[in-house]
Structure formats: structure tokens, C-alpha cells
Amino acid sequence: MNKHVIVIGAGVAGLEAAGQLSRAGIDVSLIEREKMTGGHLNDWFKLFPDRRDSREVKDYLEKFTNNDGIKLLAGIEIEKIINGRGGVKVTTSEGKELIADALIVATGFDLFRSSRKEEYGYEIYDNVYTSADLEKMFRKGKISLHNGKSPETIGIVHCVGSRDEKVGNLYCSKLCCVTAVKQAIEIREHLPESKVFCFYMDMRMGGAMYEELYREAQEKWGVNFIRGKVSEAGEDINNKVIIKVEDTLAGRPLKMELDMLVLMAGMEMSEGGRKIAGLAGLNAGENRFFAVTDQHYGSNRSSVKGIFFAGTCTAPMNITETISHSRAAATEVISYLNNK
Amino acid sequence: MQFDPFVIPFNIGLYFIITYVVVRCIIWFRDLSRPDKLRLQRGFFGKPFGESLKEIFLESLIHRKILKSNLRLGYMHMSLAFGWFLLIFFGTVEADVFGDHHLNAPYKAIFFRFFNPDHGRTGFESAYGFLMDLILAFILSGLLLAVTKRFYSRVVGMKKTTKLKITDRIALTSLWMIFPSRLLAESFTSGAYGNGSFMTGSLGAWFSTFLPVRELAYPFWWLYSLSLGTFFVLLPLTRYMHIPTELFLIFMRNSGIRTGDKPGTYSEVQTYSCSSCGICIDACQMSFAAGINTMQSAYLLKAIRKNDDVSHMAQNCLMCGRCDQKCPVGIELSPIRMIQRRMEDSENDFRTVYKGYFRSQQRPEPVKPVMPPSFGFIPEAEPKKVDVVYFAGCMSHLTPGIKNSMVKILNASGLSYSFIDEAGGICCGRPMMLAGLDREARELINLNSQLIWKTGARTLVTSCPICYKVFKESYYLDVEVLHHSQFIGNLIRENTVKFNFLRKRVVFHTPCELGRGSGVYDEPKEVLSHIAKLEKSKFEDQNSLCCGGSLGNLKIDSRDRIRIATQTAAELTKGDPDILATACPLCKKTLSAVTGTRVADIAEIAAEALVIPRQQRNIAKQIRIIKELADIS
Amino acid sequence: MDKFGYTISKGRQIDYDSNDRRIAEYIYEREPSFRLCIECGGCSATCTTGNFTRFSLRELNILIKRGENEKVRQNIRKCMLCGKCILVCPRGVNTRNVVVLARQAFQKSDDYAV
Structure with a gap:
């Protein structure tokens, strides 16, 4: 009889892990709470650093998982997880019980809810948006303000909900800097007359080809970078957003009137992941993402036997890293099943 | 014999x-x-x-x-x-x-x-x-x-x-x-x-x-x-x-003597009247939420009696006033602590010397260097004449939800008002006072007083309980000072503005400076029960908790603040309300960081419930049309 | 003056070795969070005093740390202690206490000087 593995979450991590397992001849049940697979890929238009369409990655992942060895259960919640001697028993919201030899948790991340940084006025002022809102506009092919007009000056705030003790997130989300640079370029592509300003604390361009993208943004697209944390935003009678920031390199406070303010929301442990943590008795680490047994060689292992992690449910990662991490999870599961 | x-x-x-x-x-x-x-x-x-x-x-x-x-x-x-x-x-x-x-x-x-x-x-x-x-x-x-x-x-x-x-x-x-x-x-x-x-x-x-x-x-x-x-x-x-001291204290208190802001007989008698019963320690959130058991009032008084260095202890307190409420001897604990804070400032030179059985105050001539004003850089302003002045307060600028709601309500009230610190004002002076720096606080008070006086306003509305307390107690202004919850209460009572009833269960967190600090307990609750379903909590009125964000404590670190905030939020949201309401920008910010429940200021809830007068709606519509026409041309 | 050649003017560089960093040490000891600052400038941006005059807590912090005390001494009393900076600081620096301690440290060093 074939081995059976349950994968929770059908985003990038879940899809890749499921695909790899089924290639190895293992039966996979892929459970997703949303109706659609692909996770955050569905909300993003183009990906950094090469700015290819996110659909291409999604197509690859879905083709990879479109086979008989993988049973997709979409639009389904998990109600119960029991880890016993015979394997892992998962009860779904439909009352169905699934028994598997191992479980991969790939619950991903949630974007930081930007209204929690009230001083930036998201959901209070008309022309404050998040990076996710902007992606939707890119997909539609039109960047517009609340009143339908095109913005001329756009400010991008880095580190919204990351590296911020005040919202309880001490960690760096890693992706927001490069997302900001990517989105700044895209804005300039769409609106050649516009001016874009990035407000950053540190530019963390540590991935492959990130620094090159940063240079391109400066050289080719004339994006302005100002080092300082935006402390607060206000709104004037013309619905313009007025921000307060210190230009720390010039050593002077800077006040600027913007048509549009875009907040680079960070990554947080997903609410779905927290639920699974509760059901399966998994530990959260200091940053509330799942705690892995070892940062160096155990980044897919949980403290519970037979349960493994894949992707951003353990830490912020980009897509490349997520896919590698998921493949590693599949390898871990296969060796676990062979030695069981 | x-x-x-x-x-x-x-x-x-x-x-x-x-x-x-x-x-x-x-x-x-x-x-x-x-x-x-x-x-x-x-x-x-x-x-x-x-x-x-x-x-x-x-x-x-x-x-x-x-x-x-x-x-x-x-x-x-x-x-x-x-x-x-x-x-x-x-x-x-x-x-x-x-x-x-x-x-x-x-x-x-x-x-x-x-x-x-x-x-x-x-x-x-x-x-x-x-x-x-x-x-x-x-x-x-x-x-x-x-x-x-x-x-x-x-x-x-x-x-x-x-x-x-x-x-x-x-x-x-x-x-x-x-x-x-x-x-x-x-x-x-x-x-x-x-x-x-x-x-x-x-x-x-x-x-x-x-x-x-x-x-x-x-x-x-x-x-x-x-x-x-x-x-x-x-x-x-x-x-x-x-x-024996408590007997003397009782006579003094009943004769109408109060602590004041300098050390003297009354504060000393109070210091000696403490029986160290420990009730203040049990009431203190620094103790039961943050696990700090070194700075409570009983310890402070003991350290003063021993003539120890109390500067850190005196400043490591939220000044929430919970212990004042509970002290069975009726010692004015916060005022005594404030005296200790003032003693830190070299400009207030009063010292006490311990001499065995007798403790007497030596008051050397205070060496008062004539300090130049600290805030001489603040320019004079020429505000416009209005009936109502709205002073949002420093903190409210970090909670735009509150000041926007107040603007909405003020517009609906039809009163002639000015948002006096819309582009940022100066501090009310209370934070300086809490740090024991009275002279500089007085400078700020004078600057603000001049500004308010120039508007000729009859009413001063503020969104911040910290400002409210100092406006009420330390400003000599011929205006009616109102916290915005009182102002909204007045609008409801006079029926100037109409509010809908929101089908939401609300629990109210009384801010320390508004409740125990200024004695405003009922008005916010009256407003809330008018516009939503107000529910009771275990910690109400005199027994309300501090959010942990207090400006009163100069020493506490952010982790302990979060500990206190987390416990307060957890206690208040036990009944799983839709909204945790408060009436202070600082409380709002502190509490919303630690709970999943929606935290909203009373002004925001009121603005949500606001019925915009038809007349104004029409005006708004016309303004929009004019604006659009202007754009076309 | 006909003497040419290279001379280094004193005010040009931070003389880290001979600068007096005791004020910084005084604050580090009593307010460890002072070390956490990453110079993001959030405090200066939101600053009530900074709205009226040139006053940057971020700048003063770094100057104290480098032992460049004079500018700090001249400006530190401009702070109104309103506490907005505490609410903004992403690192949880207890900024108000830093100001209070800096004032105290200068006061004490002045007292000794007399």
C-alpha cells in the first residue's frame, strides 16, 4: 500500500511539497481553506527581482501538482489533528477523517494588517494604500487615487509591521525592501511623469539580483531614496497625504505632501497557522512563526513526530527560498517514511 | 505604695x-x-x-x-x-x-x-x-x-x-x-x-x-x-x-490641610502614618502584572523615612492612582511621590536630614540659578476668534482616527470652533510636571494659556486626559475645560447632534488621568450607553486598571509596559465585547497593540453613530459638485 | 601666513579617543534601551519641539554616544517630554528617560566643574 501524506496549505510551499512527494510515489492529500490554490501568488502581479508574471510560477506549480497522486481538498478547514501511533488523523470541517503517515504544515504567512499602525492612516485617509492594494492596481493596469485620478507624487514606507517593537514584530520581513524597489519601478513604468520616494530605515537587498534592481531603480527610473522612518501621516483638505519624517542623512526633519502613500506591509505568522499550532500542539518561536528544531539543519522539523514544516510558516522567505524549503521538507518526509 | x-x-x-x-x-x-x-x-x-x-x-x-x-x-x-x-x-x-x-x-x-x-x-x-x-x-x-x-x-x-x-x-x-x-x-x-x-x-x-x-x-x-x-x-x-502619628494626621486632615507640592509637616506626618499594611502593594499593577516589587508606595514611604535615595523609586511608578484610592489611612501617596520627583530637579532645592530620633528639615537657601527660559523658541501665534477651541493633544496626532472623529462631530455640532493644534501644538505641560520639572511646565502652561486666551473661546475641548487634567488643575483660564467625552455628552443632552444606536457590545476602559486623576467617571459611560450597548467589567471606575502606557513612569521598560497592557486588555475583554472603548489616545495605542479586539476611542464610536444633519449633507454634495466642475475647467 | 602643507583642523573629525563619553556611560548604565537606537529618526520626525525649532533627539543621541557633548548640552532642555517619541520608536527606546538622564548627567558634571 502506498504511503499517504497530508499537506496543509496549497500556496507556493504546499504545492511544491505535494508535487515533490507525489513524484516519489507517495499519495498526497492537499488541504486548502481557500477555494483557490496558489495562496499569495493570486494577489501579486509581478515578482521580484526579474518582474515575471506571478501566473507563470503558479502555472508551473499547478501543472506540477495536477496528477492522480494528489487529492486536492479546497475550501476546507481542519477541525482536529490527532497524532497517534498509527499516524496522523485529521478531521476536516466536512466531518471527513483522513489518516496519513506524515503531515506537512505549509500554512504560509499573513500580510501585516496595516491599520494597526494607526499613525499612517490606512483605512482612515483616502489615499493611503498597502503594497497588496498596489499589486491589484498593477494587475488592472491602472494606478489611481480615491478620486480616480493618477497620482503624481508617491511615497513608499518601508518596514510597516516589521522591525517594530510597537506592534510586537522585532524581525525583518526581508521582502519589503525589494518589493518597494520593484513597485517603485513599476509605478514609474506606468506613470512616467510621477515622482516616487522610498522611506527606509535600512535597505536590505540581500537576495540574488536585489542590489542590481536597487541600482536600476536609481539609475534608470530615478526613484528617490530617503533614509528615515515615517512617524506619522496627516491629510489635508485636498485629500493629499502629508508625511512627517526625518531625513536622517541630511539631519533635518522633512515634511512632504504626497498624492499617494503606499505601506510595505510585513509578514506575520498566519492566523491559519496559529490554529493548526493549537490543534497539533506545535510550538511557536519568538517571532510567533513555527519553531523549528534547529535553525541550521532542522528547519523543516517540528517538535512533534511525523509533522514537518514547509515555507513561510517558519520564517519570512521569498519564493525561491520557499520552493527550496518545500523540496527539503519533501526529502525529510521521504526519509522519515523510509525509516519508519 | x-x-x-x-x-x-x-x-x-x-x-x-x-x-x-x-x-x-x-x-x-x-x-x-x-x-x-x-x-x-x-x-x-x-x-x-x-x-x-x-x-x-x-x-x-x-x-x-x-x-x-x-x-x-x-x-x-x-x-x-x-x-x-x-x-x-x-x-x-x-x-x-x-x-x-x-x-x-x-x-x-x-x-x-x-x-x-x-x-x-x-x-x-x-x-x-x-x-x-x-x-x-x-x-x-x-x-x-x-x-x-x-x-x-x-x-x-x-x-x-x-x-x-x-x-x-x-x-x-x-x-x-x-x-x-x-x-x-x-x-x-x-x-x-x-x-x-x-x-x-x-x-x-x-x-x-x-x-x-x-x-x-x-x-x-x-x-x-x-x-x-x-x-x-x-x-x-x-x-x-x-x-501615634496617625492620630495627628487625622486631626490635620480634618482641619483641611493638604499635601501641597513641597515637603513639609503634612507630607512627613503622612510618611510616618503608613503602617506598611501592604494594601497598596496588592493594588499595584507594577506588582501583579509586571512582577516589580520594589517601588510601591509602602516601600517609597519606608525609604523616605530611612532617608534613602528614592529618585529611581519615585520615578518608577505609573502614577495611576490605584494605591491612593485604596490606602486605608488615606495617605495622599501620589502627591508625596510627586514631591520626591520635584526634589530631583536642582531648581527645587529642598533637602531633609536625618538625625536619629529627630528628623528635621533643613532648608538651605535654594541655590536657584536664574535659568533662561527653555522654550523661548516658540513663536507667538495669532489664532482666530472662536467659541470653542479644540486641542487634540500631542498623542492624538498619532491616532488620526480620534482627531478625525472629533472634527466630524464638531462640524456636525455647528459650533464655531478652531482646531488649535491641527498642525501640531506645544505640549500641555503635564509630562514635564510628572517628571518633576515644574518651572518648565509652567513655561509651557503660560504659552498655551496665551494662545487659548487670544481665541476668546468659552470652551476648551481636549481629546487627551493628560491635557485635560492639567488644563483643569494648573491653568488659570476663564474657559470651561471639557474632555471630549464630556463635550459629546453635552451635545447629546442638549440634543444638538443626533446619534444612532449601534448594535455593538462595548466595554469601557477608564483612563487613569480622566477617572482617578480628574474624577470623570460617569459622563463617558453615559455617552457610550446612549450610542451602544455598554457592558460592565470587573475593573470599573475607581478600580479601573492602567493601560501600562502611562507617561507617569519614566523608568519602566517597554517589555513591562507590554506585560501590563496585555493583562489589562485580557481582563477587559473577558466578556468578548465587540469594542474595547476608551477615552484616551495613549490608552488606545497601548491597548490596541496587545489585543485582537477592536480598540476604539469614545469619539470614534460617536462619530460612527453620528447622524449627519441633512443640511450639511447637501452642502457637502454641492461642494463636491463645485470641485468636480472646477476640475473639468 | 606663508606656511603651507597639510594641517588637520580640530573640529573636522570626531576625536573618538579623547572625547568624553561619560555622559553616554551614565545613560547606558541607567537606561540600557539607549543602546537599541538604530537612528531611524522616527522620534525627530514626530517631535513636538522639532515642529518649532532645530531639535533632533536622534542627532543628540548619536552625539552623546560619540562624546560630542557640547551641542547636546545646549539643546537638551528644549525637549518638552511629551512622550510622542516613545510611541513611535520601533526599538522601544525609553526616550523620555534618556532625556531626563542626559539632563541629570549634564547637571552633575556642571556641579563637579564648579
Whole structure:
């Protein structure tokens, strides 16, 4: 009889892990709470650093998982997880019980809810948006303000909900800097007359080809970078957003009137992941993402036997890293099943 | 004349303490300011005298307030204080009635049974003896609780008990020995003479079966006298000084004397009136939420008495005022702490010097360097004339939801108003004050006062309870100062603005500065129950919690703040309300960071419920049309 | 003046070795969070005083740390202690206490100097 593995979450991590397992001849049940697979890929238009369409990655992942060895259960919640001697028993919201030899948790991340940084006025002022809102506009092919007009000056705030003790997130989300640079370029592509300003604390361009993208943004697209944390935003009678920031390199406070303010929301442990943590008795680490047994060689292992992690449910990662991490999870599961 | 050498320690102690207390009171009286002297004289010879006596009976003897808040702890204090009082009172009567003479020296009453060992044979005498035994048993039961409390404080229902210094330990031991040694001395004497009542008598009879009670009695009378003598002599150096001091405090308070902002007799008397009962420690969130047990009021007062450096302690406090509310002695704890904070500032040079039994204030001529104004850079403004001034406050600029809501409500009210710090104003001065920097606070107050005065406004509305408190207390303005919750309340009452009823369950968090700080409890709740379904919580009004964000604490680190905030939010959202409402931008920011429940200011909820007058809606529509037309052209 | 050649003017560089960093040490000891600052400038941006005059807490912090005390001494009393900076600081620096301690440290060093 074939081995059976349950994968929770059908985003990038879940899809890749499921695909790899089924290639190895293992039966996979892929459970997703949303109706659609692909996770955050569905909300993003183009990906950094090469700015290819996110659909291409999604197509690859879905083709990879479109086979008989993988049973997709979409639009389904998990109600119960029991880890016993015979394997892992998962009860779904439909009352169905699934028994598997191992479980991969790939619950991903949630974007930081930007209204929690009230001083930036998201959901209070008309022309404050998040990076996710902007992606939707890119997909539609039109960047517009609340009143339908095109913005001329756009400010991008880095580190919204990351590296911020005040919202309880001490960690760096890693992706927001490069997302900001990517989105700044895209804005300039769409609106050649516009001016874009990035407000950053540190530019963390540590991935492959990130620094090159940063240079391109400066050289080719004339994006302005100002080092300082935006402390607060206000709104004037013309619905313009007025921000307060210190230009720390010039050593002077800077006040600027913007048509549009875009907040680079960070990554947080997903609410779905927290639920699974509760059901399966998994530990959260200091940053509330799942705690892995070892940062160096155990980044897919949980403290519970037979349960493994894949992707951003353990830490912020980009897509490349997520896919590698998921493949590693599949390898871990296969060796676990062979030695069981 | 009956006399025995063993009474000498007691006599020394008693006359010493009486002399000491009298001298001390004279010094205190001398140090009072002239108006306070007059107040005390009028209070002592006037109507407040009766009230003071009543209060002394209820609080110093019965300990009514402690009884109310904690029955077992109250019983402990009551049995010792009231019991001892009864023992002295009835003992004196006993010596007077049954002794050789009338009007005896005090030791005759205290050691009555030693001098009258044969007493207690007739019916009346034995009934009286029964009463005396009963009182002693009453005290001993309290003592048993006290001893257990020392070793295991939960027995009396307290989480924490105060820590002791060495003189306190000796005094405490001698205090503990007083009543057991009396019991044993009386029992042995009764055993030897075959009399005594239900306790001393039966105990004595039992002892006499296996002990040489006649020989043992005398050393125990010595022990009894020594314990009393030691206790009295050490009294001024220990916290037990609170016993005589509290009487003086009650007279002063009922005469209308208050703490003020400089150290003086009243603050000193209060400092000595603290019995270290520990109720303030149990009330303190720094203790039960953040696990910090070093800075509570009882410790602060003790450190002041010891003349320790209290600067860190004084500043490491949220100034939430929970302990002020709960102190059974009625000590004005926050004002005393504020005095200590002011003493930090070199511009306020008042020092106290400790001299053994006598502590007196040396007030060297304050070396006041003539400081240039700190805020000379602030330009003069020319505000427009209006009826209502809206001052959002510094913090509200970080909570745009609050100031936007207030603008909406003010617009709907149709009043002529100006949002005076819309582009950022200057600080109200309270944070400076909380840091003990009064002169600079006064500078800010003057600057703001000028600005407000220039508007000619009749009403000043603020969104920040910190500003509200200082506007109310320290600004000399001829305007009505309102917190926005009161302002909205007025709009509702006068029916100027209409509000819908929101189908949302709301629980209200009273901000410290608004509630305990300024006494505004009901108005916010009235507003909330008008516009939503207001639910009760365990921590309301006087018993409300601090959010942890307080500007009162200069020292607390962010982790401990989060600990306090998390617990407060958890307590308030126990009933799973839709909204955790508050009336302070600082509380809102602090609480919303630690809870999943929606946290909203009362102004935001009111703005949500606001019915925009038809007329204004039309105007808004027309403005939009004009704007659009302007764009087209 | 006909003497040419290279001379280094004193005010040009931070003389880290000979600068007096005792003020910084005084604050580090009493307010460890002072070390956490990453110079993001959030405090200066939101600053109530900074709205009216040149006053940057971020700048003063770094100057104290480098022992460049004079500018700090001249400006530190401009702070109104309103506490907005505490609410903004992403590192949880207890900024108000830093100001209070800096004032105290200068006061004490002035007292010794007399």
C-alpha cells in the first residue's frame, strides 16, 4: 500500500511539497481553506527581482501538482489533528477523517494588517494604500487615487509591521525592501511623469539580483531614496497625504505632501497557522512563526513526530527560498517514511 | 505604695514615648505654614474635632477601611489596635475600682494582677476578670494571624507583605512578645493563687500540675515589662510610629490641610502614618502584572523615612492612582511621590536630614540659578476668534482616527470652533510636571494659556486626559475645560447632534488621568450607553486598571509596559465585547497593540453613530459638485 | 601666513579617543534601551519641539554616544517630554528617560566643574 501524506496549505510551499512527494510515489492529500490554490501568488502581479508574471510560477506549480497522486481538498478547514501511533488523523470541517503517515504544515504567512499602525492612516485617509492594494492596481493596469485620478507624487514606507517593537514584530520581513524597489519601478513604468520616494530605515537587498534592481531603480527610473522612518501621516483638505519624517542623512526633519502613500506591509505568522499550532500542539518561536528544531539543519522539523514544516510558516522567505524549503521538507518526509 | 523593680523598663518606655510624641508634635506644629497652623487650631477647637474623634475610633481602632477591603487583614489590625485599647481602658478602670487607690500610675493598671494576685474571687470581680481574659484572647487571635502573615502572607488574603529592616524586626518581636508574656505571667500568677478566669485561670491550673508556677511568674512579669519598654523605646525608629502619628494626621486632615507640592509637616506626618499594611502593594499593577516589587508606595514611604535615595523609586511608578484610592489611612501617596520627583530637579532645592530620633528639615537657601527660559523658541501665534477651541493633544496626532472623529462631530455640532493644534501644538505641560520639572511646565502652561486666551473661546475641548487634567488643575483660564467625552455628552443632552444606536457590545476602559486623576467617571459611560450597548467589567471606575502606557513612569521598560497592557486588555475583554472603548489616545495605542479586539476611542464610536444633519449633507454634495466642475475647467 | 602643507583642523573629525563619553556611560548604565537606537529618526520626525525649532533627539543621541557633548548640552532642555517619541520608536527606546538622564548627567558634571 502506498504511503499517504497530508499537506496543509496549497500556496507556493504546499504545492511544491505535494508535487515533490507525489513524484516519489507517495499519495498526497492537499488541504486548502481557500477555494483557490496558489495562496499569495493570486494577489501579486509581478515578482521580484526579474518582474515575471506571478501566473507563470503558479502555472508551473499547478501543472506540477495536477496528477492522480494528489487529492486536492479546497475550501476546507481542519477541525482536529490527532497524532497517534498509527499516524496522523485529521478531521476536516466536512466531518471527513483522513489518516496519513506524515503531515506537512505549509500554512504560509499573513500580510501585516496595516491599520494597526494607526499613525499612517490606512483605512482612515483616502489615499493611503498597502503594497497588496498596489499589486491589484498593477494587475488592472491602472494606478489611481480615491478620486480616480493618477497620482503624481508617491511615497513608499518601508518596514510597516516589521522591525517594530510597537506592534510586537522585532524581525525583518526581508521582502519589503525589494518589493518597494520593484513597485517603485513599476509605478514609474506606468506613470512616467510621477515622482516616487522610498522611506527606509535600512535597505536590505540581500537576495540574488536585489542590489542590481536597487541600482536600476536609481539609475534608470530615478526613484528617490530617503533614509528615515515615517512617524506619522496627516491629510489635508485636498485629500493629499502629508508625511512627517526625518531625513536622517541630511539631519533635518522633512515634511512632504504626497498624492499617494503606499505601506510595505510585513509578514506575520498566519492566523491559519496559529490554529493548526493549537490543534497539533506545535510550538511557536519568538517571532510567533513555527519553531523549528534547529535553525541550521532542522528547519523543516517540528517538535512533534511525523509533522514537518514547509515555507513561510517558519520564517519570512521569498519564493525561491520557499520552493527550496518545500523540496527539503519533501526529502525529510521521504526519509522519515523510509525509516519508519 | 505598691512597687516592684520590674516595672521600671515599662515606666521608662512609657514616659519616653509620651515625651517623644509630644515633642515631635510640637516640632511638626512649628514647621507648619501659617495658614496651616490656623487651620489646625480651628480644626482642633472646632467642629472637625468630633469628626476626628469618630475617625480615630473607626479607622485607627476598628480599621473599618481595611475590614471593608480585606476582612481577615482588617480583623488582624482591629484585634491588635482595638483590643489593646480595650485592654488599657478596662485595665485602668479595673485598677481604679478594685485597686487600693483611685487614679493610679499607669503601671498599676498594666500589671494589675501582679499587684493584686488575690483579686477575682467575688462574682463581680470574676465577671470582670472574664472580660479582661476575653479581650486578651481577642488580641491573641489577631496576633496569631499577624505571626502567620509574616511567614505566609496569603493567610490574610494578601499576595505580598512588606519587607522589614532590623529595628523593625526587634520592635516586631517585642510587640509579639507583649501579649504572650502577659498571658503567661497572668496564668502563672493565677495558677499560684488558684484563681483567674476562663483562659488565664485554666491555663494556670494546668501549668501548676507540672511547673513551679509561683517561681515562674515573676520572670514573666519582667519579660512583659521589658517587651513593653523595648517596644516603646524603639517605636520612633520603626514603622509602628504610625500608631501615634496617625492620630495627628487625622486631626490635620480634618482641619483641611493638604499635601501641597513641597515637603513639609503634612507630607512627613503622612510618611510616618503608613503602617506598611501592604494594601497598596496588592493594588499595584507594577506588582501583579509586571512582577516589580520594589517601588510601591509602602516601600517609597519606608525609604523616605530611612532617608534613602528614592529618585529611581519615585520615578518608577505609573502614577495611576490605584494605591491612593485604596490606602486605608488615606495617605495622599501620589502627591508625596510627586514631591520626591520635584526634589530631583536642582531648581527645587529642598533637602531633609536625618538625625536619629529627630528628623528635621533643613532648608538651605535654594541655590536657584536664574535659568533662561527653555522654550523661548516658540513663536507667538495669532489664532482666530472662536467659541470653542479644540486641542487634540500631542498623542492624538498619532491616532488620526480620534482627531478625525472629533472634527466630524464638531462640524456636525455647528459650533464655531478652531482646531488649535491641527498642525501640531506645544505640549500641555503635564509630562514635564510628572517628571518633576515644574518651572518648565509652567513655561509651557503660560504659552498655551496665551494662545487659548487670544481665541476668546468659552470652551476648551481636549481629546487627551493628560491635557485635560492639567488644563483643569494648573491653568488659570476663564474657559470651561471639557474632555471630549464630556463635550459629546453635552451635545447629546442638549440634543444638538443626533446619534444612532449601534448594535455593538462595548466595554469601557477608564483612563487613569480622566477617572482617578480628574474624577470623570460617569459622563463617558453615559455617552457610550446612549450610542451602544455598554457592558460592565470587573475593573470599573475607581478600580479601573492602567493601560501600562502611562507617561507617569519614566523608568519602566517597554517589555513591562507590554506585560501590563496585555493583562489589562485580557481582563477587559473577558466578556468578548465587540469594542474595547476608551477615552484616551495613549490608552488606545497601548491597548490596541496587545489585543485582537477592536480598540476604539469614545469619539470614534460617536462619530460612527453620528447622524449627519441633512443640511450639511447637501452642502457637502454641492461642494463636491463645485470641485468636480472646477476640475473639468 | 606663508606656511603651507597639510594641517588637520580640530573640529573636522570626531576625536573618538579623547572625547568624553561619560555622559553616554551614565545613560547606558541607567537606561540600557539607549543602546537599541538604530537612528531611524522616527522620534525627530514626530517631535513636538522639532515642529518649532532645530531639535533632533536622534542627532543628540548619536552625539552623546560619540562624546560630542557640547551641542547636546545646549539643546537638551528644549525637549518638552511629551512622550510622542516613545510611541513611535520601533526599538522601544525609553526616550523620555534618556532625556531626563542626559539632563541629570549634564547637571552633575556642571556641579563637579564648579
